[in-house]
Amino acid sequence: MESLRKLDLDKIKKYHSSYYAPHNLCLVVTGRISTVVLLNELQKTVENRARIHGQNVGVKPEGWRRPFVETESAVIPRLDSDISIVVEFPAKEERFGDHDRSFA
Numbered sequence: 001m002e003s004l005r006k007l008d009l010d011k012i013k014k015y016h017s018s019y020y021a022p023h024n025l026c027l028v029v030t031g032r033i034s035t036v037v038l039l040n041e042l043q044k045t046v047e048n049r050a051r052i053h054g055q056n057v058g059v060k061p062e063g064w065r066r067p068f069v070e071t072e073s074a075v076i077p078r079l080d081s082d083i084s085i086v087v088e089f090p091a092k093e094e095r096f097g098d099h100d101r102s103f104a
Contacts, residue, residue: 022046
């Protein structure tokens with residue numbers, strides 16, 4: 001919550017321009033669909049939106065790494081022992097965190 005409070009519009013725009021881009025697209029298609037229909041729809045929607053937003057630059061930018069795959073967050077930490085941690089329920093204000101309450 002504290003990190004979210006430190007965000008400003010410029011940081012959010014920078015994050016979006018870095019990660020909400022065609023080079024970070026992962027598309028999962030399930031079900032029965034014609035390849036021709038799928039490719040036509042992708043060209044009509046995804047490619048068109050990339051062009052409109054100036055993101056039709058081709059390959060990923062130099063130095064760019066996929067988050068959670070090629071960054072530090074992809075490293076699974078070694079656990080040497082069991083740990084018990086209380087995580088308070090997030091609220092608008094940190095002082096109003098909520099834990100150890102039972103709800104009927």
